[in-house]
Amino acid sequence: MVHSYGRLLTIGLATTFSVQFILSILINLGLSGVPTAAMPFMSFGGFHILLEMTAVGLLLSIYRRRNTVDQPMAYS
Template sequence: MTLKINDSYGKLLLIGALAVYGVQFATNILMVIGLFPLTGISLPFISYGLMPILLNAVLIGIVLSVYRRKDLIIYRKY
């Protein structure tokens, strides 16, 4: 999806959201395997709790908003 976005700020938002999900997912899986110490990081969209669900919903909303507006950027050549 980041290849279709022409705006650099939008790409940074998408990469940041992907990094947040990647770190949450990898940390939780490594805790289950026993390679990381147990912490309070939840598995995205699987674990329960108000704040993790709210954070995931906001991040998905940002990603969808950036993707929806990918064609609205007008480039001007001077």
């Protein structure tokens, strides 16, 4: 149960980026009917680029603090 919040947040953000990336590729290949979807980190800007940078900042913060939580001690 240690790091469960960080793990779930990381999985959620990675899934979001993956879906955006795959959807953008499918649109460019003509295999998806959704006309507008921006590729993550590759557009001209807007509010979504701010959200993507915030998500990357959260991921980096989780990675930086991964060893600061005390691990449960095994009793011998």
